[in-house]
Structures are given as structure tokens and as C-alpha cells.
Amino acid sequence: MKHIKLTKGKVIMDKSDKSRKNGIGLDVGTAFINSAIIDNNDEVKIKTQRDAFFDIDNDKFARNMLIANKANYIESDDGKLLYVVGQEALNFANVFKKEIRRPLQKGVISTREPEALLMIKTIIKNVLGKPNCEHEICKFSVPASPIDADYNVIYHENVLKSFIESFGFKAEPINEAKAICYSELDDEGFTGMTLSFGAGMVNCAIVYMGAASIEFSISRSGDWIDENAARAIGERTSKLIAVKEIGVDLLAPKDRYEESISIFYRNFIAYVVKCIEKKLRDSATVPEFPQPIPVILAGGTSLAKSFDVVFRQELEKTKLPFAIKEVRLANDQMFAVARGCLYASLSEYEEQ
Amino acid sequence: MNVSLGERIWFNHMIASMPAYVRVIGRVIGEVFITDISRKIFYNKILDIPVSEVNRSKDLADAIKKNWIEVIQGKEYLNQAPAYVSEKIEVARETVPVQSVPIQTQVIQQSVNLDDIKRYIDDSAATILEQLKVFQSKDSGSVDKNLAAAIAEQLASRLNIDKKSVTTIDDKPDDVFINLDQTKELKTNISEGNLGTVTTKDDKKAKSVAKKLKSIKGD
Numbered sequence: 001m002k003h004i005k006l007t008k009g010k011v012i013m014d015k016s017d018k019s020r021k022n023g024i025g026l027d028v029g030t031a032f033i034n035s036a037i038i039d040n041n042d043e044v045k046i047k048t049q050r051d052a053f054f055d056i057d058n059d060k061f062a063r064n065m066l067i068a069n070k071a072n073y074i075e076s077d078d079g080k081l082l083y084v085v086g087q088e089a090l091n092f093a094n095v096f097k098k099e100i101r102r103p104l105q106k107g108v109i110s111t112r113e114p115e116a117l118l119m120i121k122t123i124i125k126n127v128l129g130k131p132n133c134e135h136e137i138c139k140f141s142v143p144a145s146p147i148d149a150d151y152n153v154i155y156h157e158n159v160l161k162s163f164i165e166s167f168g169f170k171a172e173p174i175n176e177a178k179a180i181c182y183s184e185l186d187d188e189g190f191t192g193m194t195l196s197f198g199a200g201m202v203n204c205a206i207v208y209m210g211a212a213s214i215e216f217s218i219s220r221s222g223d224w225i226d227e228n229a230a231r232a233i234g235e236r237t238s239k240l241i242a243v244k245e246i247g248v249d250l251l252a253p254k255d256r257y258e259e260s261i262s263i264f265y266r267n268f269i270a271y272v273v274k275c276i277e278k279k280l281r282d283s284a285t286v287p288e289f290p291q292p293i294p295v296i297l298a299g300g301t302s303l304a305k306s307f308d309v310v311f312r313q314e315l316e317k318t319k320l321p322f323a324i325k326e327v328r329l330a331n332d333q334m335f336a337v338a339r340g341c342l343y344a345s346l347s348e349y350e351e352q
Numbered sequence: 353m354n355v356s357l358g359e360r361i362w363f364n365h366m367i368a369s370m371p372a373y374v375r376v377i378g379r380v381i382g383e384v385f386i387t388d389i390s391r392k393i394f395y396n397k398i399l400d401i402p403v404s405e406v407n408r409s410k411d412l413a414d415a416i417k418k419n420w421i422e423v424i425q426g427k428e429y430l431n432q433a434p435a436y437v438s439e440k441i442e443v444a445r446e447t448v449p450v451q452s453v454p455i456q457t458q459v460i461q462q463s464v465n466l467d468d469i470k471r472y473i474d475d476s477a478a479t480i481l482e483q484l485k486v487f488q489s490k491d492s493g494s495v496d497k498n499l500a501a502a503i504a505e506q507l508a509s510r511l512n513i514d515k516k517s518v519t520t521i522d523d524k525p526d527d528v529f530i531n532l533d534q535t536k537e538l539k540t541n542i543s544e545g546n547l548g549t550v551t552t553k554d555d556k557k558a559k560s561v562a563k564k565l566k567s568i569k570g571d
Contacts, residue, residue: 023562035548044555049548072547075539086547118538125537126547186561190568210568335551346562 020045022132022349024169025341026140027176028124028160030104030200030223031300034335035127036342044342046335049127052100053119054089055081074122077115085123093238100238106219107143107201108156121163131168137348138169139341141176143203147279149219172345177205178212179340184296184330191289193324195272196337197299197307199223202272204279208287218275222301225268229260249305266310273314280321292323298330298337373400375425376416384420386411393421403429 025036028051035047053074056062058081066073071088075081084092093100103109103116103123110116128138142157157173164171180194190210196203199222206214222244223237230240233256243257253262280286295315297308312327330336378384378393385392389409393399406412406429415421416430423430 033548038555038558042554042556042558044553044558046551046553047548048551067541072542073540074542077538079539085542087549115538122538122540122542123547126540126542182561182565186557186564190564210565332553339555343558343561343565346558347565350559350562350566 020132021346022136023342023345023347024128024132024136024138025179025338025343025345026124026128026138026164027179027335027338027341028104028120028140028142029198029300029337030102030107030221031198032334033123033127034338035129036335036338037132038342038346044339046338047127047129048334049123050086050090051104051120051123052089052102053083053085054092054096054098054100055083056092058082074119077118083115083119085119090238090241094242097236098238099236100241105200106146106149106151106223107198107203107217108151108153109159117159120160124160124163125167128164128167128169135168135170137172137345138164139172139174139179139344140164141179141337141341142173143176143201144205144215144217146201146217146219147275151219174341174344175203175205175212175215176337177203177215178207179337179344180296180298180330181205181207181210181212182340182343183332183336184298184340185294188294192294192296194296195298195302197221197297197301199300202299202301204276206280206286208289213285213287214279214283216279218272220268220271221299225261225264225301229257229264232264233257233260244304247303247305250310251306261304265304265307269307269310270314273311273318277318277320286321289322292325294325295327296330296336297327298333300334302329302333372403372429373426374403374406374423374429375400376412376421376423378420379422380420384415386415388412398424406430 020037020039023038027034027036031051033049033051036044038044055076058075058079062082063073066082066084066088069088071092072085074083074085076083083089089100101113103113103119105112109120113119131138140160142160143153145152161171161173176196176198177194180196181190181192184194185192185207191208194205194207200219202218202221204214204216204218205212226237226240226244230237235257240257240261244261248258248261248265250262250265253259297311302308308327308329315324315327332339375398376393377398378395381395383392383394386409388411389401389405391399391401391405391412393415401412403426406426412421413430416423
């Protein structure tokens, strides 16, 4: 088996890497880009990259400083700026008391960032690495269309597909919430309601035996909480992100930062549950499940302590057209989507 | 003596000593050519025609009858004119007749193109709306976004602006054209494929899940 390298439209085969199986999963999120592969010892390797950047003027001093700190950077197209990418971007933003920037916004490629496309391309290329075989299948996550905002995801999906294929992979999109079903609901026959709480949006899927009957997204999630919690107490969003990621218990906030985060978390969860209720009430394709179904919560925004408790409380206030067996957090909340994408890719190489 | 612009005063003694005229004004946009007396009467332009010419012009009478031109002074001479019958009617006219309005108003309007005014207002309103949208898009605490949105809406509805002329700044991916050059890449210090933190976890169920997915062909 050989690697493929794409240079100026020509595919060049490199030496083979037999240490892993064919098939790769990619979760392209607003806050993180995660790739998942599995080696021959059945160990899943997940590569995570924070999907954020921070710009500084491109001069010798800045360049040397970044190299000394082993920070990854990307040069702007005109060469005037250096974009610090990844965790260092958040660190720099907090040091300089500025906001981080994101190439993705609300789950799709940001139109506010002129160089978002090339930046995403660079990040994805370096998170994916080289394909393991010719046209190795890469299942990548895409959001569903939002029910509470007027934009579609077609452009986003097609741009990602063309980038991934330019690296030598065969790119196939998969709904983000459906990917969670693959990674978390195998014991339930891939049946249930899955929710992916990302940074930009919440994706929801009602899945019956692996087939999604309803897929939709809500254009409000972790970023919305951060921005509003920060505004409420007159702080920077980057600061609130850092506080949130250290860990906040929604039922027992310790200081004013956590209190603000907790308030907006609760408001957000109530909003999501209301959106779900409305969508299911208006939808004609809700399946009639023979048994109560599980609800799976995944994604970075669901990492807050007591998130499932608050979600359950809100869900109990509403009436859904099917019975709920349980509300539980995914086994691997951060990487459930990437894993689901990986499993879907691996299935393409499975023999019947 | 104070005589306001555009106004002519005819004194009786002067009238007596001068040849009689009929004063007419063009009432169709463009011009009316009175063939039989070789006179052009422009839109909203006043023209004095000697009574002798008026009396021998059938085309002029015809144009007056069709309201292409209006007699604003000297109607009495028209009544005295002998009946005239012409076999040829060659009156050139252009486009749409305008409604009858006071003369002074029309004199003012003749130098201004109404289409130009409308276009100007539309463009100005669109520019204002764009500015408001830019304002809205800025994360500034000093701008009342709701107020800006309300003003924009009111402005758009009152001026009846075609929505296509209003540019909005939005997050819709299909609203923005971005040149997708697949070969272009930014310079970086990242060594190829070497980005991100790697987490390794045992995963014994991957194979069985992949098999199950293959069997149900859910994807």
C-alpha cells in the first residue's frame, strides 16, 4: 500500500504505512477539528486541533517568539500577518486581552473572515495527514440546516469535500448527530435521539435502526453562552471560554464568572428543548418507536458538570411524541462525532 | 417696476401697436412639429405664434384639439380663425402626454428628470441601509441594534425599495463569493500532517460497530 501526495493536481504515491487500518473520520467543528484513525492494535487515535486563530504583525521578532514557543502559525496571504493557530491562539488572546478569531462560525465556514477558507484547508490537511491508500474514505461531519436561522450548509459541505479530496481522500459527508448514533447507540440497534452540542450550533437527529428520520440544527450553542455570559459581566469572551473549559458545575457555580455561565447555560438548554419540541410537533416524519428511546448528549458544550441533569429537568417539562428511556451523556463526549465518522468509514472496508 | 421671472406684462397700448400673437405651450414630452407652419413646440416651452400663422395652420389646430399643445393666451384669435381643411395631416409627436398642471410647476419640472430623482433616492436609501447593516454587524455596545433594524425596515418600506438593491451583510455561505483555488495554500511553519494533540484510546468495539453498520447500510 502507498501514500498519496497531491501536488499541482498530480497524485504521487509515497511509501506505505501499514500501521493503521483504512478509513478515517473527521469532525469539523466550530471550536475543534478532530480526526480519528484506528491502528492495527484496535487503538483509536484522535488528533485534536483547536479551530481558532489569533493574528499578530509579521516581523522578525514575532516570528522568532513563535518559533521559540513552538507555536504553530500560518502566514496571511499578503504576508503582513501571522496567524497563531490552536491552543496557543487562546493563550495569546488572553495575554494580549483580545478576542480569538474563528474560521468557522455557527457550524459553517465564516464569511466574516476573509482567509477562513485557506486556514481551514491548512488545518484540515495537517490534522488528517496523508491517506493510507488510494482514495481512502474519509467521512467528515456536516451540520444539518438550522431551524432557527436562515442559512444553509450546502456551500460549507461542498467546500470541505473539495478540500479533503484535494488531499487524496474520497470524502463523504455524514450528519454530525447521526455520527453520534453510530458511536454511542450500537447496543440499542442504532435507535434513539442524539444531540451534538458544539460551539456554534446544536445538531439533533432522531434515528431508527441507523436511518435518520429527522435531522436539524439549532444555531445557538457554546459560543452563544460564552458571548452572553461575558457581556453580562463586562468580560472578554476568551476569558469566559477559559473559565468554562476549566470546568463549571451548572448546579453549583462558585464565582460570578461561573454564575453567569450557569445562568446562560440553563437558558440555552431550555431554548434547545423548546426547539426540539416545536420541530417534532411540526414534523410529519416522527417515527413511532415500539419502545422508549435513549437520548444521547455529546459535544464540548455538554462537558459542563450537571449538564445532563439540567437537560433532563427541562425535558421533563415538555411533551415529546415518543417515550424517553433515559437521558445520558455519551461515553466520549468530545470525540463521539469523530468516532462515529471513523466507524462509518471503517464499515466501507468491512466485508459482508 | 417689479416684474417676476417668466412673467410678461402686456400693456394695452403696446398690444395695440404690436401684431397679435397666440401663446402656446407644449404638453407632450419631447416636441411637436407643426408641419404646415414649420414650427417646433417643445415640451413645457412657451412659444408665441403670430395670429396669421395660427389661422392658416390646420396642423396646429389639430395638435390643440388633441391636447398636444395648449393655448395659454390668445384663444379669442382661434375662435376668429376661418375654417380650414387640409388633406394632409403630418403632425409629429413623441411618447406620453402629461397631465395638465399649473404652468409654473411645469416650468420648474422641465429641467429635472424624474427618473434620475427616483434613482438617486433609491441609491441613497440603499447606501443608508448598507451603513445601518454595517452598524448592526459591528459588536458595539453604543449602537442600538434593534433601533437600527427598525429604522432600516421603516426606511425600506416607506421608500418601497426593491430588496435586490439592498446589500446585507450576513453569514449565509451562499451569499458570499469566495474564490476556491484548490492549489493555493498559505505559508506555515507546521510540518506536514503534524498538527493537533493526539489522544490514544483502546477501542475494541470499532470492528463490531463497523460490521453492524455494514450490515444495516444505514449510511
